[in-house]
Amino acid sequence: MSLPHEAYAGLVSRLVALAIDIAAVALGAAVAVGLAVGGSQMMIRETPGWVGPVVGVAIGLLPVVYFSASWWIVGQTPGGMAMGIAVRNGDGRPLGFPRSLLRAVFGLAFAPIWLLGMALVLVDARRRGLIDLAFGTVVLYASQPNADDLAVSEP
Amino acid sequence: MSYAVGAAKLSVVVNAARVPLGLAVLLAERLRADPGDRIPPTVGEVGAFAIGMGDAAVSAARRAAGAAAQRAVALGRRPASSAVWAGRIFLEQPGVARATAPVTWAGSALAHRVDATVVRGRLVAEVARADALAFLRAQSASGIAWVRGEVLPTIIDDLVSDPKVRELAVEQAHGALSDAAREARHRSAGADARLEARVHRLFGMLARHEPSP
Numbered sequence: 286m287s288l289p290h291e292a293y294a295g296l297v298s299r300l301v302a303l304a305i306d307i308a309a310v311a312l313g314a315a316v317a318v319g320l321a322v323g324g325s326q327m328m329i330r331e332t333p334g335w336v337g338p339v340v341g342v343a344i345g346l347l348p349v350v351y352f353s354a355s356w357w358i359v360g361q362t363p364g365g366m367a368m369g370i371a372v373r374n375g376d377g378r379p380l381g382f383p384r385s386l387l388r389a390v391f392g393l394a395f396a397p398i399w400l401l402g403m404a405l406v407l408v409d410a411r412r413r414g415l416i417d418l419a420f421g422t423v424v425l426y427a428s429q430p431n432a433d434d435l436a437v438s439e440p
Numbered sequence: 441m442s443y444a445v446g447a448a449k450l451s452v453v454v455n456a457a458r459v460p461l462g463l464a465v466l467l468a469e470r471l472r473a474d475p476g477d478r479i480p481p482t483v484g485e486v487g488a489f490a491i492g493m494g495d496a497a498v499s500a501a502r503r504a505a506g507a508a509a510q511r512a513v514a515l516g517r518r519p520a521s522s523a524v525w526a527g528r529i530f531l532e533q534p535g536v537a538r539a540t541a542p543v544t545w546a547g548s549a550l551a552h553r554v555d556a557t558v559v560r561g562r563l564v565a566e567v568a569r570a571d572a573l574a575f576l577r578a579q580s581a582s583g584i585a586w587v588r589g590e591v592l593p594t595i596i597d598d599l600v601s602d603p604k605v606r607e608l609a610v611e612q613a614h615g616a617l618s619d620a621a622r623e624a625r626h627r628s629a630g631a632d633a634r635l636e637a638r639v640h641r642l643f644g645m646l647a648r649h650e651p652s653p
Contacts, residue, residue, distance in 0.1 A: 295632020298625070369625040407639045426629065 293412035294370040294424040296403060305364030310351055314344045352389035357382045361427065371427045380422065388420045458564075461491070462572025465565050485558055492561025527554075 321340045325332045355362040360371040360379050372380060372388075380388070392399045402415020411423055468487070527550065530536060599605050 291633065295629070295636060297631040297635055298628040301624075301628055367621055367624070368628055369621070407636050412636075426625075428625075 288425070290410065290412070292425055294368075294426055295412055296406045298368045298370050298426075299403065299406065299414075299424060302362065302364035302368040302370055305367050306351070306362045309363050310348050313347055313351070317343055317347070348393050349386070349389050352392070353382070353386040356380050356388065357385035365427075369427045370424050372422055372424055375421045375423055377423075384420055384422070388416060388422065391419070392416050458568035458571045459575050461565070462568035462570070462575070465569045466572055466576075488558045488561035488565060489554065490561065491565050492557035492559070495560060495564045496557065 318340055321336050322332055325336055352362060355365070356372050357380055359366075360373060365371060374380060374384070399414075399416050402418075404414075405418070406412045406414050409418075413423060417423060
């Protein structure tokens with residue numbers, strides 16, 4: 286069973302979902318910094334030197350963990366849940382952990398290319414962006430029929 | 441009379457014996473009033489006479505049993521009405537006036553007495569009505585204050601601590617959020633299709649993917 290063109294999420298929905306995710310990650314980073322610095326100030330009245338690097342690493346890993354875990358576990362980031370879109374393999378199955386991690390790492394590492402590559406959504410038959418073409422994924426409206434029934438051959 | 445609304449202690453100074461009479465007057469007004477009347481009709485002449493007779497009798501006998509006075513007034517209302525009307529008609533006849541010239545003075549005095557009784561009855565009815573109104577207002581204010589101070593906090597506490605009510609509130613909030621999210625998804629999906637169609641038109645692309653009906 287193949288899905289119609291309108292079953293795939295378009296550019297506006299994906300950008301809005303991405304904006305929500307960026308806001309959530311920024312909020313999480315701010316909370317982490319606040320907890321680390323404020324907590325150390327409150328407990329020992331100073332900020333140890335190791336807090337900065339640890340918090341830096343945590344904040345650096347936070348977006349990767351956020352996106353990869355969301356795609357792997359439920360197929361949707363919180364922004365995707367809000368906008369009702371989900372990431373699936375080209376055959377409709379949920380993403381495995383390796384593909385989720387790679388998609389997140391490369392997407393974040395080459396964020397400008399990820400964003401520019403989204404323009405392909407406007408012209409692709411299955412509304413795939415560059416990152417989808419690279420990793421063999423599609424983004425569907427979550428209200429569509431069970432994605433497991435999807436049987437679309439990879440181009 | 442005086443009463444304070446909203447204070448913890450409500451004090452009303454009314455003539456307790458007149459409250460039942462005032463309530464009866466108010467009830468009679470309600471029963472006689474048309475639905476469109478903004479000002480209820482005052483006590484009628486017969487009623488005023490009966491009240492005046494009752495008040496005079498009570499004053500003369502110095503008996504202050506309110507219920508007994510009510511019953512006496514009620515019982516005397518109809519006969520007194522007939523007596524007043526018949527007496528006036530009888531005394532206004534010319535032949536009777538000539539024949540009863542010696543008693544004209546007595547008749548005139550009786551008419552004056554009747555008028556004075558009516559005026560007295562109206563006055564008593566007005567005072568009793570005011571007392572009854574004050575009593576009713578004080579009682580209703582006291583009842584509302586009791587409900588506000590005792591009943592509502594208890595009900596609110598029960599509602600707040602009721603798990604079913606909490607569950608309903610959570611479900612309602614969740615439903616509102618779901619509705620908002622559904623609306624946002626619907627609008628963004630429409631924007632997806634419109635943006636794509638404009639891009640296709642802009643670059644002269646053929647509509648390779650006709651929208652589903």
